[in-house]
Amino acid sequence: MSGLRDRLHNFWVDQGFVRLFWSNAAQIAPGVYRSNQPDRRRLARMKAQGLTSVLYLRGSDGSAPYRAEERACAALGLHFHSFNMSAHRLPPRERVLALIALFRRIEKPFLLHCRAGADRTGLASAIYLLAIAGRSVEEAKAMLSARFGHWSWSSTGVLDQMLHAYAADQRGSGIGFEDWVRGVYDPVAITAAFDAMGLGERISQTRG
Numbered sequence: 521m522s523g524l525r526d527r528l529h530n531f532w533v534d535q536g537f538v539r540l541f542w543s544n545a546a547q548i549a550p551g552v553y554r555s556n557q558p559d560r561r562r563l564a565r566m567k568a569q570g571l572t573s574v575l576y577l578r579g580s581d582g583s584a585p586y587r588a589e590e591r592a593c594a595a596l597g598l599h600f601h602s603f604n605m606s607a608h609r610l611p612p613r614e615r616v617l618a619l620i621a622l623f624r625r626i627e628k629p630f631l632l633h634c635r636a637g638a639d640r641t642g643l644a645s646a647i648y649l650l651a652i653a654g655r656s657v658e659e660a661k662a663m664l665s666a667r668f669g670h671w672s673w674s675s676t677g678v679l680d681q682m683l684h685a686y687a688a689d690q691r692g693s694g695i696g697f698e699d700w701v702r703g704v705y706d707p708v709a710i711t712a713a714f715d716a717m718g719l720g721e722r723i724s725q726t727r728g
Contacts, residue, residue: 523669542667544637545718548645549653551628554668556637557585562590566631567596567659575622575632577640579604585635599627607676610707619644620651639676646683650697657687673722681714682707684725 540689543562547557557568563574574593578585580602593600603619604609608681609620632648634640661683672680686700695704719723 526566542649545728546668549649549655551630552627552645552648553631554637554641554645554651554663555631555633556641556669557589557633557635558631558676560588560596563592563596563598563631567598570596571629571631573599573601573627573630574631575626575644576600576602577605577634577644578602585682599624599630603644605634605640605644607634608678610678610708610711611643613701613705616647616701616705617698618649620701623648623652636669639664639679642668642670643679643682645670647697650686657683657690661687673719677722678711678722679716681710686712 524720527557543555547553553566553571555562558574563571574589576586576589580586581604586602590600592598601622605615605620632641634642642664645663649655649660649663650657661680664672664680664683670676683704684703686697689695689700689704692698699702
């Protein structure tokens with residue numbers, strides 16, 4: 521009975537019906553994929569194509585989506601990892617470093633996702649590109665875009681500010697991303713600067 525309740529919750533409350541018709545799946549680096557919340561059928565298709573593990577960015581909260589995905593991964597023989605991120609708050613320094621450490625040990629190929637695959641997934645993808653793949657800030661910024669359903673002018677735009685702040689410091693010093701996180705990154709100051717921005721300034725920054 522609990523399985524039926526979970527399926528109903530995931531389909532209606534968690535907007536699984538939307539994901540029947542729309543997916544923002546993409547490969548972001550060799551062996552690394554992103555998407556919105558997959559159902560068991562999509563995971564099975566990806567497993568058949570070589571997927572090894574899944575990184576669930578909604579946290580180990582025991583919710584219906586968490587339980588369903590944990591069961592699906594166990595049944596399919598996929599490694600299941602969970603990590604809690606927010607769509608509206610920047611992660612503390614130690615959480616960014618913990619995510620980077622997880623990226624270094626996770627089994628590839630892997631899929632990372634949150635619910636919509638837009639905000640938390642976008643920031644995690646950007647962090648992977650900067651810390652692990654050695655890609656440019658501009659490539660990382662593209663992970664947080666309307667193409668994936670992310671709106672930088674909204675409250676979730678605070679996530680973009682982490683990348684803008686790093687880009688500014690990197691231009692001046694050439695500092696690497698992980699070193700920047702360890703020694704410079706200040707989520708409180710970055711958030712305060714974002715909160716002080718007006719809507720027009722946010723839109724202008726997005727276009728720029």
